[in-house]
Amino acid sequence: MIIYGTGAKKFGVKRLKGIKCENCESNEMHITGYSKYVHIFWIPLFPVSKKIFTICGNCEEELPKKHIPKRTLERIKLEKSGFKIPFYLFSGSAIIIALISWGMYSIDAHDKEVAYNMANPEPKDVLVFKNDDETYYFGEVQEVKNDTLQLNFCNYVYEGGTPSEYSYEKEKNKVGDFYNRKIFYISQRDIDSLYNAGDIYDLYRKTND
Ligand SMILES: [Zn+2]
Structure with missing residues (x-):
């Protein structure tokens, strides 16, 4: 039985300097990213989406992209480049690729050994x-x-x-x-x-x- 599904992982919290929270006027604004990913046996296989949110460190209001004020969005665009989906969300794929390569390598090595012994x-x-x-x-x-x-x-x-x-x-x-x-x-x-x-x-x- 193969257990698979999706999960979400928060990644990269970054302070947005000079931006005030529209809700509580605090300047504790942060951006954070969420990535949805497919997992197999709880090992992340690959990410399927990436979403950016702002979160206020004071009132904890979390805003999805469509509700973020324009001025903040402009700032986020500048910060976004540092917001990469972490590599471990691909670890399942990396494991599968490694296993396939290893399998092909050992089949090949076995075939060569048999051919040599046969001769x-x-x-x-x-x-x-x-x-x-x-x-x-x-x-x-x-x-x-x-x-x-x-x-x-x-x-x-x-x-x-x-x-x-x-x-x-x-x-x-x-x-x-x-x-x-x-x-x-x-x-x-x-x-x-x-x-x-x-x-x-x-x-x-x-x-x-
Ligand atoms: Zn706030």
Whole structure:
């Protein structure tokens, strides 16, 4: 469930020197800004509007723009340039952009790593083969000799959608005969073309052995 909505934030209070309150004649006049913003899980995503008010520090009368006297408005125009919507009202957008960039970066890094490992297979690597019907099966590299891989294939077909290394381990540990002991020989060239055709989907390599 995504919780979102709008909020309003007061920003920038500034004294208006030489301006008197029309209500109480005090010269404690300030301008202040309100920004309406869209939030997602209470993190401001982006501002949608900006409104300027005057507020009297003495009688606390708050006037929206349409009720501010002309002379005060002229003054506000001069001050307004310093009234920027604070950046944190964009923080949700900044977080989303950062997450997307990070996600794209890590997908790219993972793809590069798999492509590199696929071209340089090692014993214990697990190749994930994809069938035409979106099921998967696994081949464990036993040995690599003269550009030929010696593989054991699994006895089972994985039908739970795209497998992760975690789901692979889980399936493997369920049974004692996950892999067939029969050795298959596949040339590195065939591995390359199967990988390029998408028939090999992934390669798992244990890095902390
Ligand atoms: Zn006043």
